[in-house]
Amino acid sequence: MLVICLVIVFPxxxxxxxxxxxxxxxxxxxxxLELFGxxxxxxxxxxxxxxxxxxxxxxYWDAFWRTAYFVGAFVCETTVxxxxxxxxxxxxxxxxxxxxxxxxxxxxxxxxxxxLLWIGILDVEFxxxxxxxxxxxxxxxxxxxxxSGFSALNVLxxxxxxxxxxxxxxxxxxxxxxxxxxxxxxAEVDGAGYWQRLRxxxxxxxxxxxxxxxxxxxxxxxxxxxxxxxLTMGGPGNETTTISWLGFQTAFQFFKFGPxxxxxxxxxxxCLLLTVVYHKIVFRRLEAAEL
Amino acid sequence: xxxxxxxSFLQTTGLLGASAVLADxxxxxxxxxxxxxxxxxxxxPDTVKDYVNVYNQKFGGQVTYEAIPWAQYHxxxxxxxxxxxxxxxxxxxxxxxxxxxxxxxxxxxDDLPGMDELxxxxxPQNLESLKSKDGKLAALPYFTSLFVLIYNEPMLQQAGIKAxxxxxxxxxxxSLKLKKDKVSDHPFLLNWNVSPSGTMPQFMTDxxxxxxxxxDAKNRVIVxxxxxxxxxxxxxxxxxxxxxxxxxxxxxxxxxxTHRLFWTGRYAYHTNHSYYLKTIAGEPENSKLAxxxxxxxxxxxxGQTYMWTDSYAINAKTKSLDDxxxxxRFLGGNLAGDWYVQxxxxxxxGLDNPYPEMYEHPDIIASYDRWVDLKLLRKQYEKGKVIxxxxxxxxxxxxxxxxxxxxNMIRGGVSVPQGLKELVKLQKSLV
Numbered sequence: 001m002l003v004i005c006l007v008i009v010f011p012x013x014x015x016x017x018x019x020x021x022x023x024x025x026x027x028x029x030x031x032x033l034e035l036f037g038x039x040x041x042x043x044x045x046x047x048x049x050x051x052x053x054x055x056x057x058x059x060y061w062d063a064f065w066r067t068a069y070f071v072g073a074f075v076c077e078t079t080v081x082x083x084x085x086x087x088x089x090x091x092x093x094x095x096x097x098x099x100x101x102x103x104x105x106x107x108x109x110x111x112x113x114x115x116l117l118w119i120g121i122l123d124v125e126f127x128x129x130x131x132x133x134x135x136x137x138x139x140x141x142x143x144x145x146x147x148s149g150f151s152a153l154n155v156l157x158x159x160x161x162x163x164x165x166x167x168x169x170x171x172x173x174x175x176x177x178x179x180x181x182x183x184x185x186x187a188e189v190d191g192a193g194y195w196q197r198l199r200x201x202x203x204x205x206x207x208x209x210x211x212x213x214x215x216x217x218x219x220x221x222x223x224x225x226x227x228x229x230x231l232t233m234g235g236p237g238n239e240t241t242t243i244s245w246l247g248f249q250t251a252f253q254f255f256k257f258g259p260x261x262x263x264x265x266x267x268x269x270x271c272l273l274l275t276v277v278y279h280k281i282v283f284r285r286l287e288a289a290e291l
Numbered sequence: 292x293x294x295x296x297x298x299s300f301l302q303t304t305g306l307l308g309a310s311a312v313l314a315d316x317x318x319x320x321x322x323x324x325x326x327x328x329x330x331x332x333x334x335x336p337d338t339v340k341d342y343v344n345v346y347n348q349k350f351g352g353q354v355t356y357e358a359i360p361w362a363q364y365h366x367x368x369x370x371x372x373x374x375x376x377x378x379x380x381x382x383x384x385x386x387x388x389x390x391x392x393x394x395x396x397x398x399x400x401d402d403l404p405g406m407d408e409l410x411x412x413x414x415p416q417n418l419e420s421l422k423s424k425d426g427k428l429a430a431l432p433y434f435t436s437l438f439v440l441i442y443n444e445p446m447l448q449q450a451g452i453k454a455x456x457x458x459x460x461x462x463x464x465x466s467l468k469l470k471k472d473k474v475s476d477h478p479f480l481l482n483w484n485v486s487p488s489g490t491m492p493q494f495m496t497d498x499x500x501x502x503x504x505x506x507d508a509k510n511r512v513i514v515x516x517x518x519x520x521x522x523x524x525x526x527x528x529x530x531x532x533x534x535x536x537x538x539x540x541x542x543x544x545x546x547x548x549t550h551r552l553f554w555t556g557r558y559a560y561h562t563n564h565s566y567y568l569k570t571i572a573g574e575p576e577n578s579k580l581a582x583x584x585x586x587x588x589x590x591x592x593x594g595q596t597y598m599w600t601d602s603y604a605i606n607a608k609t610k611s612l613d614d615x616x617x618x619x620r621f622l623g624g625n626l627a628g629d630w631y632v633q634x635x636x637x638x639x640x641g642l643d644n645p646y647p648e649m650y651e652h653p654d655i656i657a658s659y660d661r662w663v664d665l666k667l668l669r670k671q672y673e674k675g676k677v678i679x680x681x682x683x684x685x686x687x688x689x690x691x692x693x694x695x696x697x698x699n700m701i702r703g704g705v706s707v708p709q710g711l712k713e714l715v716k717l718q719k720s721l722v
Contacts, residue, residue: 025373026394059692124539125555141476147538229362229544235485236541237695237704252366254688255390 014040019265022046023257043258050262059238060246060263067242067267070157071221077161078217079210082168087198089169090176100173107166115230118159122146149239152232156240160227164220168213175209176202211282218274222267243267325611326353327618331382332364338639342632346621354618372396379615380622383430383604385420386487386690389682392429397604399427403616409624417645420600420677430602431623432633434566434642437598437675438482438496439587439668441553441561441568443580450474455560455588459500459526462560462591466535469559477537478559479530480552483701484543487687490694492597493562497523499676500592510680512689512718515711524700524707531701541698553585554578561585565668569641573662587663589671598675600645643672685721692717 021043028041054060089100106114121128122145130142146152179202187197203210225244228234234241234249241249243263251260331339336358343356357378359367365387368378383391391397400406406428410418413432423429442455450469456462466478482493495505503519506512514520530536537558543549550567552558556579561571568587575581590596603623609615620626624633624646633649636642638658649655650669659665680686693714700710 024394025369026391026396028373124537125552125557144538146542152542231544232542233485233544235694235698236538236702237698239695240542241695249691252363253691255366255369256688 010035015261016265017042018258019050019261020045020047021050021258023261024255025257046258050259051266054259054263054266059241060243062238063241063243063246066153066240067222067244070153070224070242071218073154073157074160074164074221074224075214075217077157078165078168079213081161081165082213083172085165085169086172086176087202089173103166103169105166106163107170109163111163111226112230114159114163115227118155118162119231122155146232147236149236152236152240156224156227156231159231160221160224163227164217168217171209171213172206175206179205207282211278214278214282215275218278219271222271325614326355327379327611327614328357328377329354329380329618330357330359330368330378332361333358334361335640338635342622342635345631346618350617350621350626352614352618369396377606377608377610379606379609379611380618381604381606382433383602385599385601386681386687388421388429388602388604389423390684390687391604392423393684395607397429398607398609399423399429400431400605400616400619401428403612405620405624409620412648413645414647414672416598416675416677417600419679420598421602424679424682430604431619432645433601433603433623434636435598435600435645435675436564436566436643437672438492438562438590438596439565439568439671440590441563441571441585441587443553443556443559443561443584444586445580445584446474446478446556446559450559455586456591457589459591463526463530463535466530466559467533470533470535475557475559477535477557479535480540480549480558480561481527481530481536482546482549482561482563483536483540483698484546484549485541485694485698486545487690488546488564489543489549490697491690492599494523494693494697495597495678496562496590497527499595499597500590502593502595506678506680510683512680512715515708515715520711521707524697524710527701528703528707532703541701554580556580556584562590565643565671566641569662573641581662583662587667587671589667590674594671594674595676596671596674598672598677599681600677643668685718688721689718692721 023043028043030044031042033040033042085103089096089103109117120126122130124130124142124144124146127142127145129145130139133139134142145155183201183205184197187201192200223244224242225248228240228242228245232240234245244267247260247263247267249260250256250263254260329343336356339358340356343352343354346352347354364382365384368381371378381397383397388397392399409431410428413421417432417435418428421428421430421432440455444455446469447453447455447465450465450472452465452468456465462479469475469478482488483490498505498514498517498520501519501523503514503517503523505514505517505520531538537552540549540552543552546563546567550561550563550571553561553563553567553571554577565587568585570581571578572581572583572585578585603619605612605615605619617626622632624630630646630649633644633646634652634655637644637649637655641659641662647669650659650665656665659668681690696705696710696713696717699705700707705713
């Protein structure tokens with residue numbers, strides 16, 4: 001219990017406090033807590049000022065809507081692609097074990113490596129994708145995928161999906177293997193085709209796992225920072241600046257730890273709210289059926 | 292054979308002991324007796340380790356060195372200072388110096404022995420830039436740099452252009468011709484990367500080259516009152532619209548990544564920090580434009596470009612001030628009359644320094660000759676312009692938040708007068 005308090009509860013409570021304070025790490029004098037002989041500065045309490053300022057800042061709202069788009073697109077792509085890959089890998093074919101192993105490679109790569117890898121693929125000068133499209137005669141000159149903000153944002157979504165979808169596939173495959181074969185056999189006897197079996201047997205049985213994937217990918221989508229750091233640094237302009245990047249910038253580039261923490265806490269609240277919404281959507285029918 | 296008696300044994304050992312003590316006294320001045328912690332951002336950390344080893348061996352130091360990734364260097368140093376850790380000597384980028392000084396993390400150096408002599412040897416602009424707002428010297432120089440214009444000589448020759456552009460109009464004209472003749476897709480590579488070393492220093496450089504000021508004497512942004520800034524921005528819009536610049540430069544995340552594009556030999560002109568010419572024109576293993584196919588030419592217009600000085604600072608809480616100062620002087624000046632580290636940075640990486648006498652050293656002259664016209668580079672340095680605005684507490688935030696405004700202006704998302712007004716408004720909102 002003490003360990004949990006030290007490792008989880010205290011940092012959470014302290015960071016929450018910081019979001020209500022004017023924090024300058026280099027001026028840690030003033031009121032402080034003493035914990036096991038360690039002095040923990042409390043800085044100057046400013047009430048809701050940090051939150052009020054960010055809610056009045058148009059940059060925050062721009063980042064908010066951009067984040068909403070990013071998370072929405074990322075969750076949809078990850079779920080659909082993850083499910084698609086799981087359905088393919090559930091079928092019997094030559095090389096299936098190898099494919100299942102290869103699947104995990106993108107997920108196991110560090111995101112800094114993923115970012116650098118995709119720079120190599122998408123670069124307007126030497127990118128492999130441009131070379132491929134050019135040689136196939138599909139483009140007349142190399143395309144800049146990061147030229148406009150919307151295109152750059154979609155590149156970020158796709159690269160992150162490439163990195164994260166294998167995890168969704170892994171979870172869904174595990175779920176599919178726990179579905180009793182008798183259910184499929186019974187459906188076949190009833191004359192159900194492939195899509196009907198998917199609709200009425202597979203997807204309902206995967207409801208719990210889909211909920212998990214939705215929650216995990218939503219949280220991951222909201223918190224994604226490293227790919228932005230490597231690929232765009234929030235540019236061009238502000239057009240790939242999400243809330244997590246704005247929070248990071250505010251805290252670690254402008255050294256405004258109070259407002260930076262406040263920005264990042266709004267993400268926490270959003271994640272919690274969406275988890276509740278997902279729970280209601282995914283389990284509504286199940287609960288209704290049980291009643 | 293002489294017999295060893297108790298008395299002769301004691302006399303001999305006593306003499307030996309006394310001589311050891313005396314000898315220690317003699318060498319005491321050159322031997323540090325306290326350990327020193329030294330931290331820097333990651334740039335050639337093995338080379339820095341070598342410097343530390345040389346220092347420890349030659350001057351009897353006990354220095355331990357830690358390299359911290361560049362991107363998180365300053366926040367890391369602040370959080371570690373917050374945790375009570377003391378790095379006696381630290382790298383410090385120019386735009387963090389005032390913050391560290393003002394908050395008591397680093398100390399002034401004016402009272403330390405030999406400082407007056409070092410000040411006399413420094414160029415006045417660099418000396419001024421190393422001072423804090425209260426006029427005290429906050430650090431010693433790690434290196435200085437400024438923006439230069441680099442051109443791809445074989446490409447210009449291929450297009451029948453006999454000499455590099457001497458004016459902005461000529462540069463744009465060359466670029467249009469190179470694009471039209473399909474010699475280059477994007478002939479002009481401006482350092483518009485999104486990091487603090489890219490777009491905004493480039494913005495100031497081009498403003499200075501038009502004879503304009505970006506800040507007034509009170510460090511307020513005055514770009515909306517300067518016709519030269521508007522001219523520079525109109526030119527940027529023009530080169531963007533004519534697709535003379537690689538659009539992806541807007542999402543490059545560092546000046547290093549940007550200069551690497553020039554290695555390919557697919558661009559005609561490039562503006563970037565002076566030391567990048569070392570890898571472009573001096574490293575055939577990396578760049579297609581080495582050896583010396585890429586050259587620098589004087590910056591067009593007034594020739595003035597943005598110059599800055601990064602530094603070594605001493606922790607205000609150091610418990611070994613004498614030893615910290617000795618190390619700082621070894622790194623950022625001369626110790627025992629030797630400019631070892633400053634000289635080595637020039638030789639190894641083309642990192643310039645603010646001590647002009649360094650460029651009279653035969654090794655440095657020979658080394659620079661392999662990749663740049665040193666006389667021209669020194670002439671460009673005479674045109675280097677430093678600012679004082681980075682000493683203001685709002686500067687870091689302004690520097691980052693101004694980038695999207697300038698990028699929008701470049702891409703025509705906002706008109707030049709409107710964009711310049713937005714920059715002024717941004718600065719006012721942060722004061």
